[in-house]
Amino acid sequence: MKRIPTFEETYTLQSAADAAGRDFWFNSVVFTYQWWLLVAITIIPFLVWWKIVDRRRFFEITTYGLLIALFSGLLDAIGVEMDAWEYKYDLVPLLDVFIAYDISVLPVSYMVIYQYCQTWRSFAIAHVIVSFLFAFVSEPLLVYLDIYQLIEWKHIYSVPGYFFLAIFLRWVMGKLIKKSQSL
Incomplete structure (x- = not known):
């Protein structure tokens, strides 16, 4: 036993x-080149987003982005804890999640799509494309740079996660907006 x-x-x-x-x-x-790259990919997306965000929908778009950050961080922590993947390089040594992506790259990318793709159809199509780009371009690049290591995971497994995270949280935002308008 x-x-x-x-x-x-x-x-x-x-x-x-x-x-x-x-x-x-x-x-x-x-202070390695990977660490500096993570600093850049944490800051630059927000600088770009700040220039293009629709100020009239700022609260709504930011709320959507914060929900993306929350859920992607949670899913990332579960994946690391379950030994599906690991990160050799990270911005800070305090968390087992990929902060640069969980609080910057994913939320900002998703907020831009949320802002510009008003219909469910355009939103879904954009997220199919982005899901494949993250899974088959971004993730392999992070593997190549020795930042991200697959353990019990394959890139294809990420596609539905990226996609359904966006779809589910847009649905949640719709419910929250409808509820706030009925108050």
Whole structure:
């Protein structure tokens, strides 16, 4: 019969792994070209978005983006925890999620589509395209740059995740907007 570790044993192992991860980040990640790239892809999308965002719908579009960030971060954390993928380089050593994508690249990309694709049809078509681009261009590029490592995952698995995240949260936004208008 397999022995199950106690909470204290699990905590000790996790604490040691966290300390090792921070040491690795401080000694091998920060200020590398990959780290600077992550700084850029965290900041630049927001600078572009700020120039093009529809100020009249600012609250709505930003709310949609925040929901994308929340759910993509949650799904990312689940994937890392389930050993589906891992990140060798990240912006900060404190979280097991890909902050540059979860709070910047994905939300900004999705907010731009949300802003410009007013019909469900155009929105869905745009997100099919973006889902394939993220899965088959962006992810392989991150693998090539040694930032992202697939463990028990294949790029094709990402396509429905990217797509349904956008569709589901647009549906949620529609419900929230309808509810707020009826108050």
